[in-house]
Amino acid sequence: xxxxxxxxxxxxxxxxxxxxxxxxxxxxxxxxxxxxxxxxxxxxxxxxxxxxxxxxxxxxxxxxxxxxxxxxxxxxxxxxxxxxxxxxxxxxxxxxxxxxxxxxxxxxxxxxxxxxxxxxxxxxxxxxxxxxxxxxxxxxxxxxxxxxxxxxxxxxxxxxxxxxxxxxxxxxxxxxxxxxxxxxxxxxxxxxxxxxxxxxxxxxxxxxxxxxxxxxxxxxxxxxxxxxxxxxxxxxxxxxxxxxxxxxxxxxxxxxxxxxxxxxxxxxxxxxxxxxxxxxxxxxxxxxxxxxxxxxxxxxxxxxxxxxxxxxxxxxxxxxxxxxxxxxxxxxxxxxxxxxxxxxxxxxxxxxxxxxxxxxxxxxxxxxxxxxxx
Amino acid sequence: xxxxxxxxxxxxxxxxxxxxxxxxxxxxxxxxxxxxxxxxxxxxxxxxxxxxxxxxxxxxxxxxxxxxxxxxxxxxxxxxxxxxxxxxxxxxxxxxxxxxxxxxxxxxxxxxxxxxxxxxxxxxxxxxxxxxxxxxxxxxxxxxxxxxxxxxxxxxxxxxxxxxxxxxxxxxxxxxxxxxxxxxxxxxxxxx
Numbered sequence: 135x136x137x138x139x140x141x142x143x144x145x146x147x148x149x150x151x152x153x154x155x156x157x158x159x160x161x162x163x164x165x166x167x168x169x170x171x172x173x174x175x176x177x178x179x180x181x182x183x184x185x186x187x188x189x190x191x192x193x194x195x196x197x198x199x200x201x202x203x204x205x206x207x208x209x210x211x212x213x214x215x216x217x218x219x220x221x222x223x224x225x226x227x228x229x230x231x232x233x234x235x236x237x238x239x240x241x242x243x244x245x246x247x248x249x250x251x252x253x254x255x256x257x258x259x260x261x262x263x264x265x266x267x268x269x270x271x272x273x274x275x276x277x278x279x280x281x282x283x284x285x286x287x288x289x290x291x292x293x294x295x296x297x298x299x300x301x302x303x304x305x306x307x308x309x310x311x312x313x314x315x316x317x318x319x320x321x322x323x324x325x326x327x328x329x330x331x332x333x334x335x336x337x338x339x340x341x342x343x344x345x346x347x348x349x350x351x352x353x354x355x356x357x358x359x360x361x362x363x364x365x366x367x368x369x370x371x372x373x374x375x376x377x378x379x380x381x382x383x384x385x386x387x388x389x390x391x392x393x394x395x396x397x398x399x400x401x402x403x404x405x406x407x408x409x410x411x412x413x414x415x416x417x418x419x420x421x422x423x424x425x426x427x428x429x430x431x432x433x434x435x436x437x438x439x440x441x442x443x444x445x446x447x448x449x450x451x452x453x454x455x456x457x458x459x460x461x462x463x464x465x466x467x468x469x470x471x472x473x474x475x476x477x478x479x480x481x482x483x484x485x486x487x488x489x490x491x492x493x494x495x496x497x498x499x500x501x502x503x504x505x506x507x508x
Numbered sequence: 509x510x511x512x513x514x515x516x517x518x519x520x521x522x523x524x525x526x527x528x529x530x531x532x533x534x535x536x537x538x539x540x541x542x543x544x545x546x547x548x549x550x551x552x553x554x555x556x557x558x559x560x561x562x563x564x565x566x567x568x569x570x571x572x573x574x575x576x577x578x579x580x581x582x583x584x585x586x587x588x589x590x591x592x593x594x595x596x597x598x599x600x601x602x603x604x605x606x607x608x609x610x611x612x613x614x615x616x617x618x619x620x621x622x623x624x625x626x627x628x629x630x631x632x633x634x635x636x637x638x639x640x641x642x643x644x645x646x647x648x649x650x651x652x653x654x655x656x657x658x659x660x661x662x663x664x665x666x667x668x669x670x671x672x673x674x675x676x677x678x679x680x681x682x683x684x685x686x687x688x689x690x691x692x693x694x695x696x697x698x699x700x
Contacts, residue, residue, distance in 0.1 A: 141677070148676035152650070154657050183683045186693070187651040190632060195533040196547060199554045200522045 139176060147177050151184060223499060229492035236488065240481045510569055514561050521561070525554055528570065531653070532577045538648050539581040541637045549584050553577035568659055575663040578645055585641060628692045635685035643678035650675055 149155050150163045167174050512520035532553055537546035553576045564572050636644055642664075649660040650671070657675075661668045686693065 144680055145672055145676040148679055149672050152657070152675075154672065179683050180679050183679050183686065184651050186628075186632060186686065187647065187682070188654075190538075190629060190652055192530055193534040193537050195529040195550065196543065199525050199529050199533075199551050201518060201525065201554060201558050203518060 139173060143173065144176070144180075147173070147180055151177065151180055226492055226495040226499060229488045229495060233485065233488040233492060236481055236485050240478070240485065510564070513558075514564065518558075521558055524569075528573055529554070531570065532573060535574060535648060535653060536577055536581055538633070538636060538652060539578070539641075539645060540584060541633065545581075545584050545588070549577060549580040552583075553580045556580065567662075568655075570653075571655055571659040571663050574649060574653060574655070575665075578649075578664060581645075582641070624692065628689070628694075631686065631689040631692050632682075635682050638685060639678055639681060643674050643681065646671055646674040647678040647682065651679075 146155065146159065146163055150160060155163060167177060509520050509523055513524055529550065533546055533550045536549040536553070537543065540546045540549060553573070556579075557573060557576050560576075636648070639647070645664060646660060649655045649663055650657070655663065657668050657671050660671050664671075666674075
């Protein structure tokens with residue numbers, strides 16, 4: 135039976151040839167060599183190969199390699215050791231990592247990014263309300279029956295991290311037959327308010343935010359809420375669905391009104407009645423609750439003043455804390471914007487600094503490597 | 509002489525150069541496979557040896573010198589891999605190619621025995637050149653320069669087990685390679 139010679143056997147054979155095996159291994163190898171002629175043949179081949187190599191003549195140097203006094207200090211072929219090599223590499227790596235981290239942080243903090251903080255904090259009810267407002271605005275502009283003079287949407291409605299507040303101002307319920315509604319949808323970066331100005335037929339009414347009514351009014355504020363909608367029956371149905379009130383709203387009894395979006399972010403009560411309203415003021419037949427009038431008119435002076443807050447229905451309540459912030463002024467709400475911008479500027483500065491460091495370190499490392507001839 | 513050279517005596521060091529330059533150049537040539545690179549590596553090795561003579565702490569000066577020239581050859585081989593070059597034909601003063609370059613000499617013009625020896629050396633060098641660098645340097649240090657395993661281990665800074673393994677594999681590869689040149693081998697050296 136023929137034994138297979140392994141690479142381990144060749145190592146032992148080679149070491150045996152050079153007399154590098156210890157006593158026990160050497161005697162074991164000799165026993166195998168006696169018993170295995172194939173192994174003996176392999177040993178002879180290795181020995182011939184080694185002999186051929188040893189027979190190679192030593193070459194003569196083509197010249198003398200003396201060291202001359204002028205050449206002994208010349209660093210020929212010696213790699214210059216520059217101890218800043220690893221330093222530049224580390225700085226470059228750290229700067230790159232921080233650069234990537236800052237970019238991700240900027241993405242997360244940016245309010246305009248779709249993957250920002252907004253989606254998890256936006257209430258579905260809020261999104262629904264905003265969508266309703268957009269639909270109303272579109273209907274008001276596209277309806278040929280309307281005599282709307284102008285409808286302006288200043289910016290597309292986006293999901294905002296800041297819940298839009300509302301400021302409600304309305305005229306006296308009995309005379310506050312709506313003829314004009316101002317709808318203003320603003321982007322989150324600006325004052326997030328939707329304002330609706332309700333004008334009476336012959337007297338001006340202060341601006342009222344539709345959302346404020348929706349969030350704070352209960353189902354008994356139907357007359358006021360109905361002002362937020364368009365003059366079409368579709369809008370009425372939408373409002374009824376939104377409020378989920380038991381009080382029916384007859385579209386025929388709702389006065390025709392025009393909806394106008396103004397680009398301003400602040401409620402602007404103006405004494406100049408918009409001449410666009412041509413509809414006849416009809417008192418709303420909808421039952422008015424005792425706490426319904428949110429905007430009253432001083433009959434003696436003829437001026438309007440702000441009404442008390444209207445409690446929101448449970449199904450419309452987005453945030454119980456928001457009910458206390460309904461009458462916040464836009465200035466109070468927009469206090470967070472400067473901080474946000476400041477953080478963004480800081481992040482941008484860090485990004486630029488780290489990018490500069492990374493680029494400079496990389497260029498320096500490249501130059502040094504080229505100079506070292508590596 | 510080594511002690512004098514370590515003391516800064518340049519003449520003593522140059523006497524060491526004279527004693528070892530053939531060995532160093534031969535090792536460099538077997539490693540590099542060409543004269544120009546071997547010359548550069550030899551010069552670099554002697555300059556480096558002179559500059560680092562203080563690090564020699566006794567033992568085999570030959571092994572210490574072979575370690576230096578081996579490192580110089582490794583550096584030259586790495587440089588060659590990064591910047592491969594094509595050897596140019598030598599030109600005379602008139603810009604014409606030299607037809608009598610020494611590597612172009614026809615060996616058939618020499619006596620037959622000398623010609624066969626030269627062809628065998630070329631065949632062995634050819635097989636050495638085909639070995640991986642780490643195998644080649646091991647077989648050169650042990651089989652050609654005659655270092656033992658421990659000296660070779662110190663020369664290339666590898667454990668003795670690695671030397672043993674690489675040497676066996678290098679010898680096997682050389683045997684297989686030399687089988688292709690059977691007609692060049694002397695009758696007593698014919699491999700199976």
